[in-house]
Amino acid sequence: MKLVISLLLCYLVSTTTWAASNDLDQLLHDVKQRQMVERKINHTREAEFLAEKQNQQQLLQAAEAALAKQKRLSGELKTQLESNEELLAKFEAQLKERSGELGELFGVARQAAGDLTANLISSMVSAQYPDRTGPLIEMIESKALPTIDQLETLWFTLQQEMTESGKVVRFKHEIQVRGNRQEADVTRIGAFNAVANGEYLHYSPETNMLTSLARQPASRYLDLIDTFSHADSGSEPLGIDPTRGVMLSMLIQTPNSMERIQQGGAVGYIILALGALGFLYAILRLVILSITGKKMHQQMHNETVSDDNPLGRVLFATEQSSSDDTATLELILDEAITREVPSLEKGLSMIKLFAAVAPLLGLLGTVTGMIATFQSISLFGTGDPKLMADGISQALVTTMLGLCVAIPLLFLHNLLASRSKALVQILDEQSAGILSRRAGK
Structure with missing residues (x-):
């Protein structure tokens, strides 16, 4: 009996050892197969890297060639720029030498245009002749020398303002009376005052409108407007504001007798x-x-x-x-x-x-x-x-x-x-x- 059991144990041990030996052989075989696959992949990658390295080397050579070309072009442009600057300085010196006192003259012309533009914006004459400041502003903002036409425009506008300042003119114009616009016969006394419908008017540069004052001066001044407006010839008394609206605005702000009492x-x-x-x-x-x-x-x-x-x-x-x-x-x-x-x-x-x-x-x-x-x-x-x-x-x-x-x-x-x-x-x-x-x- 003992002999039988010993034989069975020996058989089982030999069987287990043979199975284990087969598994290890299979594992070794699989490892060798995987190493061969990875070796092929690595060879492929190395070949690709070598090819890419050659390609990058070619690109680097092309970039270095382009950089050298641009450096040569930059040097040529720098040389040309220096030459142009020398030529420009020569021309500027020549222009300054030939212009002489004309530069100061053009500076005075621009200053006169600026002063005239400031006067025209608030001038009562601009209600009758609008859009006179456009050419003057263009002349002021331009960096180039004024042209003959611009100088003639400056002279004409200045002469027009001087001439109109000494005239009493009647013309039709749209005025604004208490929020309502209406066409009226406006009488302009130089560049000082404008009257219509027996009332003094105020010129608004923002809207280019003549607006009736929110409050008129005393009746003794308004009575003169009716007499003056109906006169066809001769001279008639009329209250004017030589400060172009400053004194009139102060006058209408003065309280009357009833307001004083209140x-x-x-x-x-x-x-x-x-x-x-x-x-x-x-x-x-x-x-x-x-x-x-x-x-x-x-x-x-x-x-x-x-x-x-x-x-x-x-x-x-x-x-x-x-x-x-x-x-x-x-x-x-x-x-x-x-x-x-x-x-x-x-x-x-x-x-x-x-x-x-x-x-x-x-x-x-x-x-x-x-x-x-x-x-x-x-x-x-x-x-x-x-x-x-x-x-x-x-x-x-x-x-x-x-x-x-x-x-x-x-x-x-x-x-x-x-x-x-x-x-x-x-x-x-x-x-x-x-x-x-x-x-x-």
Whole structure:
């Protein structure tokens, strides 16, 4: 039994060894096959690399040949450039020598063209003759010497501007009035002003349009436009702006009387109302005193006593008294005159009060305006004067209104006081005459 088992084990070992020997032979065979394939691939790659190396060598030789050719060409061009620069410098020196003072002349011509272009852009004449600056700008921007035609254009444009500046011309042109465009007969006064439809016009270079001013000057200037526009010959007065619009723009920005009053605010309106009331009352009292004085003068020359005037009522009181005693008559006259004096001096204290209160209200408006000004300064600083303009305007305008009301009221008060005092003096004189006549009897 043991022998059988030993034989079986020997058989299995020999079988396993034979199988393993076959696998190793197969592996060795596969390795040799792969080495042969890789060797062929490597030979192929080496051949390709050698061929590519020869090709790169040929390309390198061609590039070196091209580089050498370009270097030779660069040298030739550099030599030619130096030659051309020498020739150009020679020609420039020759041109400068031949031109002489013409260079300075052309520089002056370009400067004159620049100055003229700046004037033409804002000139009123350009509204009638547009597109005059194109040739001048071309002449200024050109680096070449000006041609004869360009110099003649400069001369002609300058002469045209000078000539048109001394003319009064009427022509049809499209103007813009409050946003609406319309055709109008425009009258141009040199290069200073243009008028149409009774209004002054402003020239806008951006749109080449004549535009009606947003605000026209005072009526005394506009009335001259109508007279001037309808004149066919001769000379007529007209307000012109020699600064070509600067003075006119400042003039139309000046506030009128109503705007000045509005700047005074509520205090200004109170001062004006007080002044109007004082003026009306003073005029009323002046008329009453004038009528009373006229009646008193008539009574002085009339023997018939009338009670429609103070003198007549005083005389009537003496006639009713039957006493011949001078002292009693004097008391009667004093009583009668005392009754008439308040009616003659009526309203003087009121007018004096108005004259005194008006400047005080102006001072109140001044203080209010300065308070508003300092509030603006504390909030926004002093960088923008326009923020302080309202307060300062109110301060100054109220002071001005207070003085404008107080000064005439003081004159009226003085006039009324003088009138009433003169009438009271008449009563005193007449009463003294009555006493002297009674005493003589």
